[in-house]
Amino acid sequence: MALILTFLGKGGVGRTTIAIAAAKRFANQGKRVLLAIQEAGPAPGLMLGMALEPDPKELAPHLQVVQFHGTTLLERSWEELKKLEAQYLRTPFFKEVFGQELGILPGMDSALVLNAVREYDASGNYDVIVLDGAGDQSTLRMLGMPEIAGWYIRRFRQVFADSDLGKTLSPFIQPIASAVLNVSWSDDPFNQPVTRQATDILEQGRQAIADPSRVIAYLVATEEEGAIATAHYLWGAAQQVGLTVGGVIANQTSDTSAFNARFAPLPVSGVANQPANDWQSLIDALPNFDLASQVPPPIAINVAERKVSLFLPGFDKKQVKLTQYGPEITIEAGDQRRNIFLPPELSGKPVAGARFQDSFLIISF
Amino acid sequence: MALILTFLGKGGVGRTTIAIAAAKRFANQGKRVLLAIQEAGPAPGLMLGMALEPDPKELAPHLQVVQFHGTTLLERSWEELKKLEAQYLRTPFFKEVFGQELGILPGMDSALVLNAVREYDASGNYDVIVLDGAGDQSTLRMLGMPEIAGWYIRRFRQVFADSDLGKTLSPFIQPIASAVLNVSWSDDPFNQPVTRQATDILEQGRQAIADPSRVIAYLVATEEEGAIATAHYLWGAAQQVGLTVGGVIANQTSDTSAFNARFAPLPVSGVANQPANDWQSLIDALPNFDLASQVPPPIAINVAERKVSLFLPGFDKKQVKLTQYGPEITIEAGDQRRNIFLPPELSGKPVAGARFQDSFLIISF
Numbered sequence: 001m002a003l004i005l006t007f008l009g010k011g012g013v014g015r016t017t018i019a020i021a022a023a024k025r026f027a028n029q030g031k032r033v034l035l036a037i038q039e040a041g042p043a044p045g046l047m048l049g050m051a052l053e054p055d056p057k058e059l060a061p062h063l064q065v066v067q068f069h070g071t072t073l074l075e076r077s078w079e080e081l082k083k084l085e086a087q088y089l090r091t092p093f094f095k096e097v098f099g100q101e102l103g104i105l106p107g108m109d110s111a112l113v114l115n116a117v118r119e120y121d122a123s124g125n126y127d128v129i130v131l132d133g134a135g136d137q138s139t140l141r142m143l144g145m146p147e148i149a150g151w152y153i154r155r156f157r158q159v160f161a162d163s164d165l166g167k168t169l170s171p172f173i174q175p176i177a178s179a180v181l182n183v184s185w186s187d188d189p190f191n192q193p194v195t196r197q198a199t200d201i202l203e204q205g206r207q208a209i210a211d212p213s214r215v216i217a218y219l220v221a222t223e224e225e226g227a228i229a230t231a232h233y234l235w236g237a238a239q240q241v242g243l244t245v246g247g248v249i250a251n252q253t254s255d256t257s258a259f260n261a262r263f264a265p266l267p268v269s270g271v272a273n274q275p276a277n278d279w280q281s282l283i284d285a286l287p288n289f290d291l292a293s294q295v296p297p298p299i300a301i302n303v304a305e306r307k308v309s310l311f312l313p314g315f316d317k318k319q320v321k322l323t324q325y326g327p328e329i330t331i332e333a334g335d336q337r338r339n340i341f342l343p344p345e346l347s348g349k350p351v352a353g354a355r356f357q358d359s360f361l362i363i364s365f
Numbered sequence: 366m367a368l369i370l371t372f373l374g375k376g377g378v379g380r381t382t383i384a385i386a387a388a389k390r391f392a393n394q395g396k397r398v399l400l401a402i403q404e405a406g407p408a409p410g411l412m413l414g415m416a417l418e419p420d421p422k423e424l425a426p427h428l429q430v431v432q433f434h435g436t437t438l439l440e441r442s443w444e445e446l447k448k449l450e451a452q453y454l455r456t457p458f459f460k461e462v463f464g465q466e467l468g469i470l471p472g473m474d475s476a477l478v479l480n481a482v483r484e485y486d487a488s489g490n491y492d493v494i495v496l497d498g499a500g501d502q503s504t505l506r507m508l509g510m511p512e513i514a515g516w517y518i519r520r521f522r523q524v525f526a527d528s529d530l531g532k533t534l535s536p537f538i539q540p541i542a543s544a545v546l547n548v549s550w551s552d553d554p555f556n557q558p559v560t561r562q563a564t565d566i567l568e569q570g571r572q573a574i575a576d577p578s579r580v581i582a583y584l585v586a587t588e589e590e591g592a593i594a595t596a597h598y599l600w601g602a603a604q605q606v607g608l609t610v611g612g613v614i615a616n617q618t619s620d621t622s623a624f625n626a627r628f629a630p631l632p633v634s635g636v637a638n639q640p641a642n643d644w645q646s647l648i649d650a651l652p653n654f655d656l657a658s659q660v661p662p663p664i665a666i667n668v669a670e671r672k673v674s675l676f677l678p679g680f681d682k683k684q685v686k687l688t689q690y691g692p693e694i695t696i697e698a699g700d701q702r703r704n705i706f707l708p709p710e711l712s713g714k715p716v717a718g719a720r721f722q723d724s725f726l727i728i729s730f
Contacts, residue, residue: 040502043598096528097691098691100697101691101693101695103702104509104701105506106472111471137474141471148470159458163456165458169545237406335435336469337468339468
């Protein structure tokens with residue numbers, strides 16, 4: 001298992017430069033590092049002085065670099081899907097369509113990149129993966145996917161089971177399954193080996209992203225007001241996908257006074273402007289990423305005190321909404337919504353009270 | 366119908382500033398303008414000096430501004446879906462789930478924003494919509510969605526009809542449709558009013574995006590090499606979704622020499638550094654966006670000469686692949702794949718030859 005480190009911030013603040021420096025720093029420490037670049041096009045290769053490819057290649061000792069390529073990843077995933085259908089379907093269907101024909105729809109890149117990161121992580125080849133993504137809300141959507149997709153499955157499974165539609169369709173499920181599948185299939189499509197495997201992968205992803213010793217984000221901003229405001233917003237937005245933010249990098253400045261109060265309790269590291277290609281000074285100015293897990297976690301559940309505490313910095317009281325339309329509690333803040341899956345001791349209990357104080361939303365049951 | 370104008374370029378080159386200036390310029394000309402901002406968070410509001418909302422509000426005479434909010438758009442679309450199910454299903458199913466519970470998965474933002482732009486366009490309230498999107502490949506994925514989603518439907522519909530799986534399932538379709546639908550349903554699920562309506566919307570979107578008098582993109586870059594290289598890459602990538610690029614804006618420089626040869630035949634407009642809040646000089650430096658349709662179209666089909674010509678600037682010969690795995694011709698360049706749907710006269714004909722010359726891929730049949 002690797003430590004996965006990513007950087008959030010407004011476009012143009014130097015996230016890719018910081019990501020490269022962080023990757024070099026870990027490699028200098030003897031760690032096996034993968035620098036994984038999501039941006040398409042020639043700019044990252046220009047910065048690194050080498051042509052990048054969809055498979056990892058060596059940039060320096062201990063340091064490999066990969067530039068994700070959506071169509072290549074899609075072709076590979078399509079081959080995996082064909083293996084699955086060969087295993088489960090009586091007659092192949094997806095086999096008739098070639099991976100080389102497939103165009104990319106919105107969202108596919110995120111799913112494919114997240115899956116590729118999962119595979120690099122599981123390979124055991126890396127101690128650290130530095131993910132240079134879009135660094136904005138789309139990165140958070142990507143990292144939020146395991147939790148949110150898990151919620152959709154959980155919620156719709158129950159609605160389907162309880163619905164008249166589900167009852168109307170249920171007599172058809174067994175005959176259809178017998179006609180098309182070459183494996184036995186019980187009545188619940190969600191409780192099959194293949195669907196269990198998919199939900200297990202989502203749950204493992206959710207747990208990894210919620211664990212600051214596994215996945216951690218740092219904010220990057222310059223002194224420009226828009227850059228600071230965006231970093232502040234992304235700080236709160238990250239908590240909403242369960243991602244811990246470990247600190248702030250104040251780029252191109254050694255004066256961190258504009259940052260300290262605004263981002264407390266996060267540590268702020270000033271990184272002064274470096275001469276071009278002076279990577280060593282930049283590397284030396286970076287914080288110690290290994291200490292990142294000492295900040296408040298996005299969510300803490302205290303069963304004994306019947307309290308759930310959410311750390312939601314960057315939002316004021318009016319921007320945070322707590323609702324309970326469905327069976328779970330929904331927290332809305334920024335442009336994100338999170339459903340809190342409670343442990344059995346608290347699940348289904350009515351909310352007794354909620355208050356928002358010092359960036360924490362504290363819900364009592 | 367409005368003119369939809371968007372800007373592509375690397376993060377931090379000033380796309381949002383240019384988008385605001387373009388919107389102001391059209392409004393000064395008396396056009397009814399909507400400035401539609403996709404970036405979440407506070408930075409765009411700071412630039413405009415007002416709090417932005419998920420519905421249009423007035424920024425200046427003739428000029429309205431909206432900041433898209435994914436969760437708000439998702440709630441509204443969910444209500445539309447509930448109306449559809451009320452019309453088609455015997456017993457409601459989606460009604461059991463509240464729009465207020467739904468989290469956002471990758472790709473949803475793009476689909477929701479594209480649909481919102483379509484609705485603002487159809488409203489007749491605007492002459493021009495300036496779309497300030499991510500400006501990178503994700504914007505191209507969004508604008509490519511109607512064509513690519515149309516392809517997936519077309520391709521899988523045929524594969525399903527021809528497959529043993531389709532034949533095995535077909536006896537079940539009619540009984541299931543009778544059990545769950547309150548409308549009559551023929552054997553072909555793709556040829557129903559609701560599916561025809563969906564494919565019509567996709568086809569209208571595809572045609573609008575391919576029409577430079579309806580949707581046009583401009584590249585924005587500073588003199589920095591990475592910014593120029595990224596703009597150059599996005600130029601070619603835009604053609605791959607059928608989007609016409611009308612010109613280049615060389616931002617923060619009046620010396621356009623680094624741009625002219627590289628972006629020929631596009632017009633290049635130099636926009637010198639302006640003092641803060643001097644919008645008028647910036648507005649005056651912008652090109653005349655109405656002339657944008659005078660550049661080569663992304664695709665030209667000549668039935669009489671049995672030739673298809675694709676304009677693919679920004680790529681060299683090695684980066685462009687032509688394949689024909691499936692029934693259509695696939696063009697791969699950059700990180701995009703496009704399937705060319707040929708007119709009946711050329712469809713199914715074998716490719717007689719292809720050459721790549723002066724940024725044009727010319728395919729003969």
